[in-house]
Amino acid sequence: MTLELRERISLRPYNTLGVEACARWFAEARDDRDVFAADQAASHLGLPVMALGGGSNLLLTRDVEALVLHVCSSGVRVLSDDGEQVLIEAEAGEVWHPFVMQTLQMGLAGLENLSLIPGTVGAAPVQNIGAYGVEFSNVCAGLTALDRNSGRLHDFTPGECEFAYRDSRFKHEPGRWLILRVRFSLQRTFHSRLEYGPLRQRLAMQGIERPTPLDVSQAICAIRSEKLPDPKVLGNAGSFFKNPVVSVAEAGRLSREHPGLMAYPQVDGRVKLAAGWLIERAGWKGFREGDAGVHQMQALVLVNHGQATGSQLLRLAKLIEADIVERFGIHLEMEPILV
Ligand SMILES: Cc1cc2nc3c(=O)[nH]c(=O)nc-3n(C[C@H](O)[C@H](O)[C@H](O)COP(=O)(O)OP(=O)(O)OC[C@H]3O[C@@H](n4cnc5c(N)ncnc54)[C@H](O)[C@@H]3O)c2cc1C
Incomplete structure (x- = not known):
């Protein structure tokens, strides 16, 4: 055709x-x-x-x-299986969550913490999707993309993708790379990642001491459904701002000035701040101007109550950014890609 x-x-x-x-x-x-x-x-x-x-x-x-x-391409295949490590390749158009469920049903661990993230497999590398202590880069075994500059296919190693927090080289070269398929390295043995408090608490509430990957996935789906608005009901793009990462000195200054500041030490010695906490503390939670607003329950999520335009949402985002600079001296960065 x-x-x-x-x-x-x-x-x-x-x-x-x-x-x-x-x-x-x-x-x-x-x-x-x-x-x-x-x-x-x-x-x-x-x-x-x-x-x-x-x-x-x-x-x-x-x-x-x-x-x-x-x-909209589809297809998932096993490239190799040594009994422990399984290399899986998925076409870019596969919808992310059903793909995650398919790997869990195959008895493979690695993607459970990334359950219920909207979108497709091909977009996952672009912003190096992450949730509940796991990032796409933790399981990426490479990908194939068409280079529009040369007209040729290129096989990327994970290192060449230049993954960082909600970032990759693909975000910085818009229009150049069309990702066709993505490879994942998944395991048969399950090493759980349960650092996130609410996840541990939910599993404990259910009396699950040694969770399977499917238990973790189900707990995460339940938490996410409670926490985040369903885009089919209320337009949104998930977290609208990245969590800012600052030096220890800056985090110290902020927590002295703003008791209760939510701050998480990172492996690189810096500190990640909860952007949602800053926005909520600044009083934006539930704010609405026309149909552009900040979610009632989750200050990190901007929502379209019906007829908001992209420009109105962008204006609101810029007002929030400016206010956070003024109050906290922190520069927020938008997570969705601006077109
Ligand atoms: C309710 C909700 C919750 C969310 N939760 C999370 C979360 O927990 N963690 C997280 O990281 N993100 C989250 N997101 C953001 C989003 O789901 C992810 O970024 C997802 O990977 C986007 O996939 P998509 O297919 O919708 O991409 P699109 O929005 O269609 O595209 C995003 C970017 O990727 C590019 N792109 C898409 N496909 C390809 C391709 N095949 N080749 C090259 N470039 C491509 C596009 O050009 C665009 O620049 C959430 C969003 C919503 C609405």
């Missing part, structure tokens, strides 16, 4: 914030051939390609003058 190019398509159904923006051109890629065809079509049109997965980490503030390529 040839690639179907559609002109001027509304992206509202394709982003979890539910904001309106129009794609100049739009196509769906089900396999590598579609991706190569889209790459060529975009070159003929003189436009960039913007890969789109589940649209759960995007803030669209205007129409997108690009060929928006909705990556």
Whole structure:
């Protein structure tokens, strides 16, 4: 089948914030051939390609003058299995949570803490998704991407991806790399990661002393469903700001000035602050201006109550950022990708 190019398509159904923006051109890629065809079509049109997965980490503030390529490829395969370590490859369009569940049902550990994160496998490396003490980079065994500069496929090692906290090289080279498939190194033996207090407490409440990966996944799904608004009900992109990482001296100054400051020492000797705590302390929780707002229960989550535009959400984000600088001297950084 040839690639179907559609002109001027509304992206509202394709982003979890539910904001309106129009794609100049739009196509769906089900396999590598579609991706190569889209790459060529975009070159003929003189436009960039913007890969789109589940649209759960995007803030669209205007129409997108690009060929928006909705990556819908599917397929999961075992590349090797030595009885303990299993190398799995998944196509970029696989939806993340069902893929996680598939690996757990195969008896493999490694992805349980990343349960219920929206989006696709292909987008996971872009911001090095993370939750409950685990990051994508902890299980990444490499990936294959099309380089739009050379028209060639490139196999990345994890090191070449330059992963950092909610960051990778793909975030800094927008439009260059189209990720086609991702490889994961998973284990049969389970080494639980239960540093996160509420997770330990929930398992303890259930009387589970030695949890299986599935127990951990279920506990995390339950906590996440209580804590985060469902984008199908209330438009949002999850955490809107990264947690700022500061020096020990700065964290010390802040906790003297602001008793109760939530701060977590990091392995590199610095300290991660809870951005949600700063925003809540500054009084933004539940704030609403028109349809752009801050969630009632979770200050880190900006929400679209209905008809908010991307620009209105961005304006609100900028007001919050400026206020946090003024009150705490801390610069917040947005987590979703600004288009
Ligand atoms: C309720 C909620 C909870 C969330 N919780 C978390 C969380 O706990 N941890 C976390 O890290 N994130 C979280 N997120 C953010 C989001 O789910 C992740 O960033 C996810 O990986 C985005 O996937 P996506 O397919 O929706 O990407 P999209 O939003 O479609 O795209 C994001 C970026 O990746 C690029 N991209 C997408 N696919 C490809 C591809 N195949 N090749 C190259 N580039 C590509 C896009 O161009 C864009 O720049 C949450 C979001 C929501 C709405």
